[in-house]
Amino acid sequence: MLPSSTVENYLKALHQAETSREDKALVPMGQLATAVGVAPGTATTMVKALADSGLVEYEPYVGVRLSSAGAKLAALVLRRHRLIEQFLVEIVGMSWAEVHEDAEQLEHVVSDRLIERMDAMLGHPAVDPHGDPIPTPDGTVAAPDYHSLLTCPLHIAVTVTRVTDQDANFLRFLEKQDLKPGHSLEVEARDSAADSVQLRTSAGHQITIGTQAASKVLIEVS
Amino acid sequence: MLPSSTVENYLKALHQAETSREDKALVPMGQLATAVGVAPGTATTMVKALADSGLVEYEPYVGVRLSSAGAKLAALVLRRHRLIEQFLVEIVGMSWAEVHEDAEQLEHVVSDRLIERMDAMLGHPAVDPHGDPIPTPDGTVAAPDYHSLLTCPLHIAVTVTRVTDQDANFLRFLEKQDLKPGHSLEVEARDSAADSVQLRTSAGHQITIGTQAASKVLIEVS
DNA sequence: AGTCGCGTTTTGACAACTCAAAATATAGAA
DNA sequence: TTCTATATTTTGAGTTGTCAAAACGCGACT
Known part of the structure; x- marks a missing residue:
């Protein structure tokens, strides 16, 4: 019996x-309910x-x-999701924000x-437009362990590799500031009191973003 | 409130x-139930x-x-269906049969x-891979009035324009016999006793098909 | 230890969709 | 006109997924 949506x-x-x-703690019910967008009792029932069905341990x-x-099963759903995103951006020409x-x-x-078919058309990509890894057809997910703009060393050239947020406004902001995956920059300073991180992009622009935002931009040293 | 699937x-x-x-008679319940694939009583309820909701007169x-x-609303569903089919054939390279x-x-x-976006990529096509007309975004459908291989004149060159059946086996058969929309041929004879129609394709092959099948292949004189 | 608060579970109910089978209407034959 | 065959509708019930609100468990604070 195939799983419902x-x-x-x-x-x-x-x-x-x-x-x-x-x-590796268990995920609390409340958090799951919020994530799925249902009332707490509904999550418990489900x-x-x-x-x-043996799909979770409760x-x-x-x-x-x-x-x-x-x-x-979750990995296969994620595989479909991410291949579709890559397809919509690469083949259909939609914006990564939408x-x-x-x-x-x-x-x-x-x-x-x-x-x-999409996977083949795209040349079996390893990541989607946000840098999220695409699981293989047998359900294996690469679990890369990136630094974020919040944890990487200062004054070193780094390259954006992944953005762990799907909010369209945030993604559009990153795009405007040349902070999409592939672009490089360096972190100039962090100010925990001001809750901010100061960046300089490869184009030389200086940008200050909040720590919440910074933690969602993952990078590797380049 | 948007309609459910x-x-x-x-x-x-x-x-x-x-x-x-x-x-222009009303569609009987039984037929609708069969088409949707539900029990008769279910169709009545629905x-x-x-x-x-004002969507049908009953x-x-x-x-x-x-x-x-x-x-x-139906036209818009059909628009989506047919644009998707055209997209999958033209852009994704899938077979019209699948x-x-x-x-x-x-x-x-x-x-x-x-x-x-798909519509634009495809150059605003008028018909899908089976020759079925694609409704406009405002829900207008062209209602062309074709002849079929069962009703057209004999010994005249005609071009296949539309196939009103979605069965994959039938479509594969037509493809093999060069009877996809766009191909030309002529009807050589009809035999009502044998329930058959005899065709000659542009490549010179001679084919005999049943009248059921013939009625599903629509043509125009070429 | 007692009890307060917060998250979790239970309860009762509802909406959408479905079926099988009994009840019923309609058209056509006798 | 009466009967009968066939299609349609009604009835009663089940499934999946959901919520609001009452009941409950558990750890923390006094």
Whole structure:
């Protein structure tokens, strides 16, 4: 029995929650409910059903975690999502800021045939337009461990490789400031009191952004 | 309130049933139920709901008809379906025999933004890979009145313009026999006793097909 | 230890969609 | 006109996914 869109969304949210979490603790119900956009009680009901299907491990009053079967399924949803985003940007010519919503819908209905065709057209890309890694067809995800603009050394040339936020306004801002994946820059200063990070782009522009934003821009030393 | 996939499917089936029908009679429930793939009682329930929403006109024990609002909505679903098919064939390089199933799913989730982008990429095509006309964004459908291989004059060069069947096997057969839209041929004979039609393709091959099949291949004199 | 607060679970209900099978209407034959 | 065959509608029930609000568990603070 193939999983419904609803199930796919719960698994995906769980995957996101798990990977954006240092410890290996269970994801609390409240967080999952918020991520999926349902009332807390709804998440509890759904998670119990998922546990019965063997897709998650559930500890009442503590939280949930993907089982290996659930993790694989989540990876396949993510694969579809990210290949679709890459396709919409590379082939259809849409903006990286606007593809997320479309991919969010399409990921639940594209056939394997079509998704593999897209993958081939794109030359089997490793990452999507935001730098997020694209899982393989067997559900393996590369888990790269990047620095962010918040954690990297100062005064060193770095290259943006990934942006962990899908908000269209934020993405448009980054695009305008030449902070899309591939562009290089260096961090000039951090001010924890002012909650800000000061950057200089390769074009020489100076930009100051908040630490929240800085933590979402991942880089590698170039 | 935007219509669900289910509603869209009922409207689409109704549109198909209405246009493949000489008279302007109402579509009987049984036919609609079969087309949508549900039990008769389910269709009755759904149609009453559609009537309450003003999308159809319903006469108990007689049948249903699309209202103008329903017809427009149906046309927009058809527009999405057919643009997607054209896109999958022209841009993605899929076979015309296999795009129907994918389009069937995608038609309910593509955004207006994406569908108009596809339309532009394709140069605002008038017909899809099967020759079916693509409705305009405001819900207008060209209703061309073709002859079929069953009704056209004998011994005259004609060009295939449209195929009114989505069965993958049938489409593959037509492709192999050079009977896709665009190819020309002539009808050599019809035999009502044998229930068959004899054709000669432009390549000189002679083919005999049944009248059921012949009625699904629409042509124009060339 | 007692109890307060917060997150979680339970409960009861609802909306959308579906089916099987019983009840019913309609048209056509006798 | 009456009967009958067939299509349609009604009924009762089930599935999936959702919510609001009441009940509950658990750790923290006094």
